[in-house]
Amino acid sequence: MRTRIMYIERKEESLNGSARIGRVSFSKSGATLRYGTQSFQSLKGSGHKANYYDVETEDRYWISGPRKDGADRLYPQSRLPVEIDDDVKEEYWREIRRMEPPG
Numbered sequence: 001m002r003t004r005i006m007y008i009e010r011k012e013e014s015l016n017g018s019a020r021i022g023r024v025s026f027s028k029s030g031a032t033l034r035y036g037t038q039s040f041q042s043l044k045g046s047g048h049k050a051n052y053y054d055v056e057t058e059d060r061y062w063i064s065g066p067r068k069d070g071a072d073r074l075y076p077q078s079r080l081p082v083e084i085d086d087d088v089k090e091e092y093w094r095e096i097r098r099m100e101p102p103g
Contacts, residue, residue: 003025003026005023005024005065005092005096006024006033007019007021008024009074010059010061011060011061011062015074015075016078020085021092022084023088049062050062068097089101
């Protein structure tokens, strides 16, 4: 199963929702993304400021590859934190951000 570090932002509560960087796996066909216990499918262009929905809850999400500059939020002026999962933290900082992990 193919995996990739991705940016995942929940869009249900507002345009600037809770966000994190984590490892996402792709179904064999690539139609479904999985993160932890959640499964996501594409909105196929029909979402407003979201591109995927949670198959179980139908909550909407913005899921994309993380940016090298760290400005991953759709609205970068947001001051809300972006959590980084412990299992991808070092790889994220070294391979994507091209920096030494903080701390």
